[in-house]
Amino acid sequence: MWSYIGGGIGNLLAAGGVVCIALVILAVSMNISLIMFKTGSMSPTIPTGSVAVVKEISADEIRVGDVITVDREEGQLPVTHRVVEVHTQSPGEALVQMKGDANPIVDPGMYRVETVRKVLWSVPELAKVIVWFGNPYVLGGISLIAALGVLWAFWPKKDEGDDASERSGDA
Numbered sequence: 001m002w003s004y005i006g007g008g009i010g011n012l013l014a015a016g017g018v019v020c021i022a023l024v025i026l027a028v029s030m031n032i033s034l035i036m037f038k039t040g041s042m043s044p045t046i047p048t049g050s051v052a053v054v055k056e057i058s059a060d061e062i063r064v065g066d067v068i069t070v071d072r073e074e075g076q077l078p079v080t081h082r083v084v085e086v087h088t089q090s091p092g093e094a095l096v097q098m099k100g101d102a103n104p105i106v107d108p109g110m111y112r113v114e115t116v117r118k119v120l121w122s123v124p125e126l127a128k129v130i131v132w133f134g135n136p137y138v139l140g141g142i143s144l145i146a147a148l149g150v151l152w153a154f155w156p157k158k159d160e161g162d163d164a165s166e167r168s169g170d171a
Contacts, residue, residue: 010153031056033117035069035080036127041100042067042080046119051126052080054117059094062086062116069117070096080119081107
């Protein structure tokens with residue numbers, strides 16, 4: 001019975017690995033990534049601690065009402081807010097005015113963009129889980145459990161015939 005349980009767990013882990021590989025390939029080929037929200041400027045739509053799936057789009061595709069992430073100058077974190085105005089400049093370039101849903105006023109200044117990351121959907125509270133899994137002790141524990149699983153999977157097994165020969169030799 002234990003061999004069936006172990007085999008089932010191994011199959012589940014292998015299937016999970018295949019799913020992860022497929023998701024990575026899709027994400028890279030479709031310019032999709034994840035962002036975590038550290039502030040509440042988009043609450044209640046996207047609360048603090050959420051993780052959002054974002055897709056890179058060109059400035060020509062931005063529409064009023066979209067929630068987008070704009071990269072700022074070096075040393076500053078990107079900003080994710082709702083688009084309130086779009087002014088097309090040249091093909092592939094736009095000036096965008098944004099505002100956080102929880103903010104009383106629009107962001108100061110406009111953002112000149114060629115590409116942005118559009119929020120497709122978000123999951124509240126998922127950032128806390130991701131940060132927890134990033135803890136070195138948690139990662140070390142997961143690595144240790146994985147190593148023990150590999151060791152267990154490849155450890156030489158006793159054949160049932162070996163048990164019978166040992167018993168007959170003992171008698």
